[in-house]
Amino acid sequence: xxxxxxxxxxxxxxxxxxxxxxxxxxxxxxxxxxxxxxxxxxxxxxxxxxxxxxxxxxxxxxxxxxxxxxxxxxxxxxxxxxxxxxxxxxxxxxxxxxxxxxxxxxxxxxxxxxxxxxxxxxxxxxxxxxxxxxxxxxxxxxxxxxxxxxxxxxxxxxxxxxxxxxxxxxxxxxxxxxxxxxxxxxxxxxxxxxxxxxxxxxxxxxxxxxxxxxxxxxxxxxxxxxxxxxxxxxxxxxxxxxxxxxxxxxxxxxxxx
Ligand code: G3P
Ligand code: CA
Numbered sequence: 001x002x003x004x005x006x007x008x009x010x011x012x013x014x015x016x017x018x019x020x021x022x023x024x025x026x027x028x029x030x031x032x033x034x035x036x037x038x039x040x041x042x043x044x045x046x047x048x049x050x051x052x053x054x055x056x057x058x059x060x061x062x063x064x065x066x067x068x069x070x071x072x073x074x075x076x077x078x079x080x081x082x083x084x085x086x087x088x089x090x091x092x093x094x095x096x097x098x099x100x101x102x103x104x105x106x107x108x109x110x111x112x113x114x115x116x117x118x119x120x121x122x123x124x125x126x127x128x129x130x131x132x133x134x135x136x137x138x139x140x141x142x143x144x145x146x147x148x149x150x151x152x153x154x155x156x157x158x159x160x161x162x163x164x165x166x167x168x169x170x171x172x173x174x175x176x177x178x179x180x181x182x183x184x185x186x187x188x189x190x191x192x193x194x195x196x197x198x199x200x201x202x203x204x205x206x207x208x209x210x211x212x213x214x215x216x217x218x219x220x221x222x223x224x225x226x227x228x229x230x231x232x233x234x235x236x237x238x239x240x241x242x243x244x245x246x247x248x249x250x251x252x253x254x255x256x257x
Contacts, residue, residue, distance in 0.1 A: 013235065015250045016118050016243040017041035018224050019060060023245045026091035027067060028058045029098040033106065037115055040251045043144070043221075044110065045118040045243055048103055048126060055079040056103035056129060059087075062122065066090070068100065075123070103130070107137045118221070118243070120168070121147045131160045146199055146221075150183050157187075163195070166221065170201035181209060188216075197221055199243070202234070210239075225250075 020032025021039065028046055036044045047060040052075055064070045064077065068085035079102070088095030103119075110117060117139070121130060134143050146166035147153050153165045167187045171180040184198045199221040200209060213220045221241035222234075227249075234242075244250055 013239065013250060014042045014219070014221075014241040015040075015247055016043035016045050016221055016241060017247040018045045018243045018245050019047065020044065021245070021247050024248065026088045026095050026098055028060055028101070029087050029095070030101050030105065030109065031088070031095060031098055033101075033109060036247050037110065037113065039247045041115065041247045043116045043118045043241075043243075045120065046103075046106055047120045047122045048130060049074040049123040050126060050129070051079045051082055052076055053078045054129075056126065056133060057082060058101045058103055058106050060122070064100070103133055104137070107133065107139055107143075110142070111137055111139060115142075117143045118166075119143055119145050121145065121149075121152055124149075124152070127152060127156045127159055131156070131163065134163065135160075144197060146197070150187060153187055161195075164197065165195065166197035166199045168199045168223070169204065171204040180204070181212070185212075188218075199223060 017036030019027035020029065021035045022032060025032040025035050033044050046058040048056050049059055049062060050056055057074065057079070059067065059074060061067065063073050064082060064085055067090060068087045069089050070085040074082065083099045085100065086096055086098065087100045088098030107117070119130065121127070130145065134140060140163055144164040144166055145156055146168050148168045150167055153167055156163065156165050167184050169180040169184060188196050197219045198213065202222055202225070219241055221243050222239055223243040225242040225244035225246065227246060242250065
């Protein structure tokens with residue numbers, strides 16, 4: 001690191017590429033995921049919905065309207081109908097021809113590669129099928145499942161106790177924080193500490209939370225870093241796992257503390 005100024009402390013957080021690298025490529029597309037991998041993200045985040053004919057696809061919204069040239073709810077479209085849509089053109093012409101990937105395609109792309117997949121369940125009742133597809137690919141130790149829905153994560157722990165699960169929460173309003181932390185603790189008690197992550201929003205990074213996680217040696221991932229200042233303060237306070245739209249800033253730049 002000799003090119004960095006003398007007072008620079010280089011600290012490399014655990015970087016989770018949020019929907020791939022949506023600052024450089026269309027979110028939740030294979031191009032975006034591959035770019036995240038090429039940029040050496042530690043984790044690649046994605047979102048899962050199920051199509052009308054029962055296929056799992058990686059897309060954030062419950063409709064295709066924002067990210068493709070089509071319209072309609074994912075649950076009302078078949079896989080063929082969804083994959084005919086262009087998932088790159090709304091980002092830029094350069095990416096025209098991208099499609100909405102299946103979850104299988106996403107898994108298979110990174111099978112055997114040195115990256116962890118952070119899979120957020122968006123639709124409801126997806127736990128069994130998501131688990132089955134991960135088993136089929138033999139990628140149990142390469143995936144963390146996460147959800148804002150605590151019951152879904154408990155269910156996942158029941159179906160597949162060996163798979164790591166994460167409880168997503170936001171408690172940016174201090175008054176709501178204790179409730180969320182209690183939920184989080186409930187999941188920790190329910191699963192095993194070693195395979196549960198608690199994934200708080202940026203505004204929820206209270207010192208009590210950081211202390212709780214550190215005392216247990218647990219990983220916490222925080223969403224979504226989009227360049228908010230002061231990032232260095234968050235790192236000093238104990239942030240270790242930003243989920244970010246800007247993987248390129250965090251894996252290839254020094255962070256000056
Ligand atoms: O990884 C957590 C984060 O993605 C949750 O928010 O809306 O981007 O899925 P959202
Ligand atoms: Ca997500």
